[in-house]
Amino acid sequence: MAKIKYIEFNGKEHEIEVPNGMTVMEGAVHGNIPGIDADCGGGMSCATCHVYINDDEWFKKLPEKEMGEDDMLDQAYEPKSNSRLSCQLIVSDDLDGLTVHMPEKQV
């Protein structure tokens, strides 16, 4: 279980507990948090669950991107060097306290 904070582009914060094994994307979708579309359902083939990890410490702590994630992020809306696809972030106790920021829009 990990407490994850999702911050919408307009600044609205949502803090929820996400069970281990779910992805950060699934946490948002199941928790009805707006701002993450996840059109492809978590297959790393659409770039609509794009988030920013603004805290550099946290960005470094996350599991490294697998092959293909950066390619997909090229196709996201306003990708930056701290961008991640939230469907690739699997929740564990280690992610307790993570904050993700949503982009202005996904598509």
Add this chain to the structure above:
Amino acid sequence: MIKTDVVIIGAGPTGLFCAHQLGIIGLKCEIVDNLDKIGGQCIELYPDKPIYDIPAVPKCTGEELTNNLIEQIKPFNFNFHLSDRVQELKNENDKWFVKTLNGKEFETPNVVIAGGVGSFEPRKFPTKSAEKYDGKSVLYSIKDKNIFKDKSVVIFGGGDSALDWAIELSNSSKVTLVHRRDEFRGAPASVQKVKELSDNKTIDLITKYSIKDVKGNGSLESVEIKSESGESKVIKADYVLGFFGLIMQLGPIAEWGLNLDKKTIPVNTENFETNKKGIFAIGDICTYPGKLKLILSGFHEGALAARGCFKYARPDEKYRFEFTTASSTIKDRLGVKE
């Protein structure tokens, strides 16, 4: 006006297998898809990626799956209307009148929406100022490459489209290629070629920059790009090209009066009909308790929707369940000789 039993929106695996089921029970259909090829997400997003969960097929790629489905519906000779999009649905006397973007019109008692997550559209620049030049000097696809001759062209993107066009247009235009990072996702040979062209100054390669603004006075004059740390550069540009892949947009489907749950259409699981009589939704675009976004679920949904269509297409006939192994009628439809 084309009269048919069913119009299927979407030529992905779900739409194709639904067409097969319609053919098996003796109905005709017309299939419309906004891509220029058959296969939907399978062909557009992952043609080479293996799929491991098609029943009885341990492993196949998106392209193989598509080709097999095309083969499977060949006996029925259904028409495909590609690079076209259903724009309008109107109901008159229990018939649906369907209009496409390219002006095709259909009359049908049934419409099956197998639209995935909507239609594929190119991702556009996030900058508002680019909209003004959209389709004129800010382009997301190339129809006639001759318009770029002796012009300054700034290309954005790191995939095959961006690399291929940078290479191609560098023969007769002043090309600048801008990409948000140092790595490119295009084919290694193209990446190599672009690097060579950059080394010998044929093209200007700028990485770790993205678009900030486009500027012009009536016609496009320049494009401003920014790095993440805030530096910016202005590049002279007659044309700006963006190749950021495709995104899926629900598009006109949202305007047909169907109940929607986020971007999906609730259906009943008996025949996958929506809240509108004669309109069915199957595959990724439909939702119901327990819905799984798997290709195999789409196949099941298509089979049941096809039976639902039968009721409206043949109101005076009783649908009779038959196995393909045993039915001579089905074998005739498939053109199988025994």
